[in-house]
Each structure stands twice: as structure tokens, then as C-alpha cells.
Amino acid sequence: MNQAPSILKPALISGVAFGVVAAIPFINLINCACCALIIACGFFAAFLSSKDNRAAGFAFRAGNGATVGLLSGLVYGVVSGVLSPLINKALGMGDWEEVIEQIRASGAEIDPEMLDQASHFLEGSGSLVMVLVSVFFGLLFGAIFATIGGLIGGSVFKVEPQPPTQEQAPPPPVG
């Protein structure tokens, strides 16, 4: 009995591709449009998986889209989470100073000493903490928004199961 195509391959392809794009500065600004890159990751994974299922003669539904979307979102989270801070550091770009400045400028009632301590900690702890935090948020947002993209993709690229072909009945006896 044929098995349904694996969802791992489309999830990996989509997650890695969009994760790499998301790690590139300026291009990752696309995520500022309602996490469009992450949603597109899940959507594209659903498209690839539905293509495989259609070719193999299997159904593809919203649930399948959600599953492959979730998996692709997790891959996206790891890839973008690892690459993004490394690329930013290589290019001399740091998000944390900007974040701390924005917190100060927002007027939120936070102890300035605490902000200074957080800033020093982040500067001193090096890339590892940034990578870990980046991976955490990448996984969180990847899981949520890529699943939504996969759900929508599962509905858009729906494949209904092929009706079983009836074996031709033997012709009735003559005479």
C-alpha cells in the first residue's frame, strides 16, 4: 500500500529558504507587513506538499497544510534565529541598542538602572545569548504564523482524494 508523501521535505525546503531570506537585513523588513515572510513560509510549504500529494494520488486538506506549515515554521525559526544575529554581527548591526533606546524613548516607567544593566549584560554576553533569544522568538512566531499560512495554503491548494477506479467487471456470458 502506497504511503502518503513525507511532509519533511517541503517543510525543510520552505523553512530553510524563507529562514535564510529572513536573516538578510533589509529584506527581512517584509516581515513588518504582518509577518508576511513567516506566513508565506507556511503557505509555500503547503503548496509544495499539495503538489507531492496530488502527484501521488493522495488527498491534501487544511489539516495537512497546518501540519506542514507548523513544521516549516519551526525550521524557519531555527534557521533565521541562528543566521540573523550572526549576519547582523558580521555587518556591525545590533538590534539591542535600538530596542533599549526605544524603550527609553517610549516613556515607559522602567528603572533606568535596570535598562543599563540589561544593556551591559547583552553587550557582554556575546553572540550566544542573542542567538538563543533569536531562536526562541523565531520558533514562537514561526510556529504561530507559519501554521496560519499553512492552514490558508491547505484550503487554497486543497486536493480531493481520487475516487477508486472500479475494476472492469467481466462481460456477461453470451447466450
Place this chain on the structure above:
Amino acid sequence: MKTSLKSANGPTRLVLGIVTSLAGLWTAGVVLAPWLTAHDVVLGHWMRWVYRPGCHQIADRCLDVGFGPMAVCARCAGLYLGGTLALLWTMTWNRPSRPRPLWLAIVAAPTILDFAAGQFGLPSLGNWSRFAVALPLGLLAGLFLGDALIEIVRLNSVQKKPEFRREDSVG
């Protein structure tokens, strides 16, 4: 089969209700955050941070309904409102309203073009226009999402129901 589909109506309405409520809260927060900030409630600042990962929040590109710039830009606001309205529609009728996939590409085109124009420094739409252009895309995405949720719930309801006595009698 008809019995199974009927019995799935309750669960689908419940799931749609939960998801629509969450979407409604998320969308309402976009307006609530600046309202709270305008009334010197600190929670408003923190609410803006929740929306930060998904939006640039540039004040000039956010709608202002009298309390200050919303927590997300006009485009995101249109997408969120459209999606919420579509989920509300699907929940009300409790049946899929899946449009043709081609329509998704058609309504996405203006938003994509406007976004690309902005990125390349070309003239782009004003805030309310951007909101109006994004609204149909949010609507259609919400309809597809609603269709997906109904299908998942109904499939699970059908699978869980045991097969009852078959009425086809033999002989």
C-alpha cells in the same frame, strides 16, 4: 453521513467562535493600545510591544482615530480587520465560504505592488487607501482560514463518531 455533519455543527461553531474572539481581541488591541496610552495607562505601551514583531509601527504610516497612531500600520490594520470580519461571517453562517484561489492572488496584487513601491522609494498610497486595499486581502485570507477550520473540525468529528448499526438489510 448527514447525521455526522449535523453533529459537527456545534463543535465547528465553538471553534470558530473561539478563533473569531481571539482575532477580534487582537484587532481591538490595535485601537485599544493608543487609547490607553492617551489616557496615561502604561499597559498601552506594553501592548504596542506585542504588535512590534509583525509591524514597523512607523507613526506616519499608522491610522489615527483621535487617540494617536494605532499599534500597527494602516496595511496591517486592514488585514487584521478583514480577517476578523471574514471569520465572523464564517462563524455566523457556520459553513465554508471558500472563494476561488485566483481571487486571493487578485486581491493580493494591489497590496504587494504598493508594498514594493514603498520599498523602492516610489510614490505609494496614503494610509486610508492602504487600509482599504489591504481589507479585501484580509477578508479572503479569513475566509480560507475559516474554511480550513471547519474542515478540520468536521473531519475530526466524523472520525470520532463510531459506526452505528447499518440500516441496509440483507435479504
